[in-house]
Amino acid sequence: MPDTPVSRPLLLRGGHVLFPDGTSRIADVLIRDGRIADAGDAVATAGDEEIIDTGGQLVMPGLVDTHRHMWLGSLSAGSSDVTLLPYARQVNERLGDGFTAEDVYAGVLWGAVQAINAGVTTVADWAHNLGSDADIDANLRALHDSGIRARLYFGGKAGSSGDHSRYEAQTRRLHATQATRLSGGRIALGLALRGPSMATPAETAYEFGLARELGLPISLHAGMAGLPGAVDQLGRQDLLGPDVNYVHANEFTEREWKQVAESGGTVSATPTVDMTMGLGTHPATGAALEHGVPVGLGADTVAYGPSDLFAEMRLALAAERSRTNAGPIERGEMPGGLRHSHLDMLDLATRGGARVLGFADQLGEIAVGRQADLITLDLSTPHLDGFGSPVLAAFLGAGPRDVDTVIVGGRILKHRGTLTDGLLEKARQEVRSSRTRIRGRSL
Numbered sequence: 001m002p003d004t005p006v007s008r009p010l011l012l013r014g015g016h017v018l019f020p021d022g023t024s025r026i027a028d029v030l031i032r033d034g035r036i037a038d039a040g041d042a043v044a045t046a047g048d049e050e051i052i053d054t055g056g057q058l059v060m061p062g063l064v065d066t067h068r069h070m071w072l073g074s075l076s077a078g079s080s081d082v083t084l085l086p087y088a089r090q091v092n093e094r095l096g097d098g099f100t101a102e103d104v105y106a107g108v109l110w111g112a113v114q115a116i117n118a119g120v121t122t123v124a125d126w127a128h129n130l131g132s133d134a135d136i137d138a139n140l141r142a143l144h145d146s147g148i149r150a151r152l153y154f155g156g157k158a159g160s161s162g163d164h165s166r167y168e169a170q171t172r173r174l175h176a177t178q179a180t181r182l183s184g185g186r187i188a189l190g191l192a193l194r195g196p197s198m199a200t201p202a203e204t205a206y207e208f209g210l211a212r213e214l215g216l217p218i219s220l221h222a223g224m225a226g227l228p229g230a231v232d233q234l235g236r237q238d239l240l241g242p243d244v245n246y247v248h249a250n251e252f253t254e255r256e257w258k259q260v261a262e263s264g265g266t267v268s269a270t271p272t273v274d275m276t277m278g279l280g281t282h283p284a285t286g287a288a289l290e291h292g293v294p295v296g297l298g299a300d301t302v303a304y305g306p307s308d309l310f311a312e313m314r315l316a317l318a319a320e321r322s323r324t325n326a327g328p329i330e331r332g333e334m335p336g337g338l339r340h341s342h343l344d345m346l347d348l349a350t351r352g353g354a355r356v357l358g359f360a361d362q363l364g365e366i367a368v369g370r371q372a373d374l375i376t377l378d379l380s381t382p383h384l385d386g387f388g389s390p391v392l393a394a395f396l397g398a399g400p401r402d403v404d405t406v407i408v409g410g411r412i413l414k415h416r417g418t419l420t421d422g423l424l425e426k427a428r429q430e431v432r433s434s435r436t437r438i439r440g441r442s443l
Ligand SMILES: [Zn+2]
Pocket: 067, 069, 126, 221, 247, 300, 301
């Protein structure tokens, strides 16, 4: 992952810094050449740094969203109170089918604005509404223009079951551009595959073969209620591997968890969508942790849920407590020990997410040599100005409005609560035009 060129070194001075061991203390963070050059009580400065006063703020790693359909940014809050199939008909088909390249650009850019504003510095963009080459370029351009770090999982519009030769040509073309023009390495690629739940065994074998020929990591939806056996099917086809990311995984059987763990696969849990849309009774966070499977969080679709990973962390912890407490409560007992902590959930949204996306040695913690993808939270507001740990206060109460500063690869994308470089204004203009077109088409 090459560095994104940045202009000036930065010194974040005097904030409560969250360190990789889960502790926080008042310290400085030095950023040079887009990476963390030092972090601690007495960092060696050269005097040429731009100083950012982070006094009264929590300085923590940027959030990593491991599963989000970015094109849906323009359709946020576009659907509610429905389960998976009506949702897909309403949003993907009725609204999504007519998307032009301009609509893709506006949706992804607005989606990136929502993510950055909420402290997400890296996103896995599961792009399954790209029909034309222009759509693909628009998606890439929007990710590039926003400044966010991303893994773009390309899925075409119907995978290889649509126009087969076009899907392959588009995948190969996209792969060929990787080395030359994907934002200096800030955007990495992967393939969004339909997998056994949504494709035939022959289509799945072909799509996996293409991904592996090109060395592209794979992400697929699997383990949703009513669609069993995806991992078993991949196992029968000898397609399991460490390059496969399983999204949702709510209803994996014990045998499937073992296969995922043994093959080195990863999981993305999306608590709001998992539970509200009925993909399972609870997210797969705890099951993944118990099976030693790397797991991260995702907002999935902002057309249905929030764009805020702090909300997802809290929901994940509540769901895990509910799941593990269910046994004793049913027996009429008072639950005893706690299996997961708030730090575990913060870990899923930072270091865990980086691991899921294949960036484990690059992102997700404040440590020397890591990419300078950081956020700061203003702790002075009543809901964050607490008695105890600032990290716990942030976990319990933080939301997008508390995110003061967002830095990706040393570049400041949000500062003092405002997105920089006119990004918000530009994205708002694009999304308003796009929504007018979408409304016009759906009348
Ligand atoms: Zn999804």
